[in-house]
Amino acid sequence: MLAYSGLGCLPVALLGALAAIWFRVIDARGGDWATACLAVVPIALVLGVVNLVAAESLNRAPDPDQAPGGDDTIWTSRHRAGGTPLQCFSPNFLAAAGLFYAGWTLQWVHWLVALAEYGALTAVYYAVPGFRRRPAKAVTVAERGNFARARGxxxxxxxxxxxxxxxxxxxxxxxxxxxxxxxxxxxxxxxxxxxxxxxxxxxxxxxxxxxxxxxxxxxxxxxxxxxxxxxxxxxxxxxxxxxxxxxxxxxxxxxxxxxxxxxxxxxxxxxxxxxxxxxxxxxxxxxxxxxxxxxxxxxxxxxxxxxxxxxxxxxxxxxxxxxxxxxxxxxxxxxxxxxxxxxxxxxxxxxxxxxxxxxxxxxxxxxxxx
Incomplete structure (x- = not known):
């Protein structure tokens, strides 16, 4: 049902390999899934970097709007899976690393606490950019507010x-x-x-x-x-x-x-x-x-x-x-x-x-x- 273009199947293969490694570590550790979770956290991050480097090589192109002779490039969607470009799978690897980290803590905390940990990590990922943009927003709001009020x-x-x-x-x-x-x-x-x-x-x-x-x-x-x-x-x-x-x-x-x-x-x-x-x-x-x-x-x-x-x-x-x-x-x-x-x-x-x-x-x- 999923359509692929070019090497768009690469992140799917890497995520599948991550799951296979997790099961392999569990088997090698005699069923110790908690240790396996901690072991695959860095592996998930490394595979995410591999995916991003591959996307940098495959899904970048010169910016058509740049001046002649410029060297600016933009992301493209030539290689994609299910409509999602190769590089856009990068957050999935971060999410997998966070999920495995929360799974590792299950040996000490209740599963609801582990779920809350994962939710907190996700919230931080989306909230930090908003906090970083606040100063620029405050300047724009103040300047435009004065501009508008001066003109009624x-x-x-x-x-x-x-x-x-x-x-x-x-x-x-x-x-x-x-x-x-x-x-x-x-x-x-x-x-x-x-x-x-x-x-x-x-x-x-x-x-x-x-x-x-x-x-x-x-x-x-x-x-x-x-x-x-x-x-x-x-x-x-x-x-x-x-x-x-x-x-x-x-x-x-x-x-x-x-x-x-x-x-x-x-x-x-x-x-x-x-x-x-x-x-x-x-x-x-x-x-x-x-x-x-x-x-x-x-x-x-x-x-x-x-x-x-x-x-x-x-x-x-x-x-x-x-x-x-x-x-x-x-x-x-x-x-x-x-x-x-x-x-x-x-x-x-x-x-x-x-x-x-x-x-x-x-x-x-x-x-x-x-």
Missing amino acids: WAFRDRLPALAGRWKPGPLQRLSTTPAEVLNSPPQAGLRDHFAVMSGTHRGVRFTIADAFEPEPFAPFRAWQQHHVTVCAVHLDTAFPSIRVALRGRRRGRRARYALEVETLRPDFAEALVTEKTIEAMLAAEVMEWSIQGRDVLTVLRDQPADTEDGGTGGQPADYDLDAVRVIERLTSLIAGLPTDLAPWADRALSALPLEHGERGGLRSPSVRLP
């Missing part, structure tokens, strides 16, 4: 409800069979939305929010996350989800771009992505954007860990102002889109992330596709 815009320190609203990862069809469920690659998602600012700028309803996005196909997704900013303009009509991007670079006076379109509605893509749309993207300098329901959005990646970094002339960079400029570009973009999109329109709108237009007497106009 709504602001929230955190808004967990946004977790299911925006999906920066690839669009996927819903799995319908057990085999499809097992072999579907993990979908990227934004996590821990914070510093949410919403208001009206030049007649446009918008929301700007920061979040953390796992590095695509990274071995340790809980630890390898990037600070991103989502800039969204809200429409008064919902449309099928679509992502549009132009890949390429300008060299001198000439530029070559490759068009990427991703959607589950090719008929909508054919009507939306026209020569006029590409011209609007180039004019607005928006090289990648998406429609998700009533939101037209783009994701700003490579955000700084400290807002004091990245300035020019000795002055700190104003990333909040940069995000508002992106809202202006998105507004220019939707003004240049085709006007004959009514057949795909849906009036069943989701609520705004922050209902700023219905609080404190503020009434802000909606934005329509032309």
Whole structure:
């Protein structure tokens, strides 16, 4: 039922070998499973390193978005098992080592205590990255809160409800069979939305929010996350989800771009992505954007860990102002889109992330596709 590509079966074989070694040690020790558990803990860690080194050799590729001549590489999913890339099995080996360690303590403690030990180790693995990100989050919340209040815009320190609203990862069809469920690659998602600012700028309803996005196909997704900013303009009509991007670079006076379109509605893509749309993207300098329901959005990646970094002339960079400029570009973009999109329109709108237009007497106009 599991599908493999390339050497994606390697981690499965290594985990199987780990189980075989455990049983072999138990047999050699006359049934002493506790000692066997302790013996295979370092073996699990070594096999995890072997798997990661193999993935480093097999599942790395040059970054297609880097400048010519650059040496940056990214993780890929060429070699995978059940939709999971080779390197993403690395946490499984850590989990196995923790489980065997907890099993070793069973000779002295109740099994519920051993289970609690394993749960505590797992919680630490996921909690530590969150504590490490707190200083950067605090700086962003303070800076954006002041920025929003100075302009009379709504602001929230955190808004967990946004977790299911925006999906920066690839669009996927819903799995319908057990085999499809097992072999579907993990979908990227934004996590821990914070510093949410919403208001009206030049007649446009918008929301700007920061979040953390796992590095695509990274071995340790809980630890390898990037600070991103989502800039969204809200429409008064919902449309099928679509992502549009132009890949390429300008060299001198000439530029070559490759068009990427991703959607589950090719008929909508054919009507939306026209020569006029590409011209609007180039004019607005928006090289990648998406429609998700009533939101037209783009994701700003490579955000700084400290807002004091990245300035020019000795002055700190104003990333909040940069995000508002992106809202202006998105507004220019939707003004240049085709006007004959009514057949795909849906009036069943989701609520705004922050209902700023219905609080404190503020009434802000909606934005329509032309």
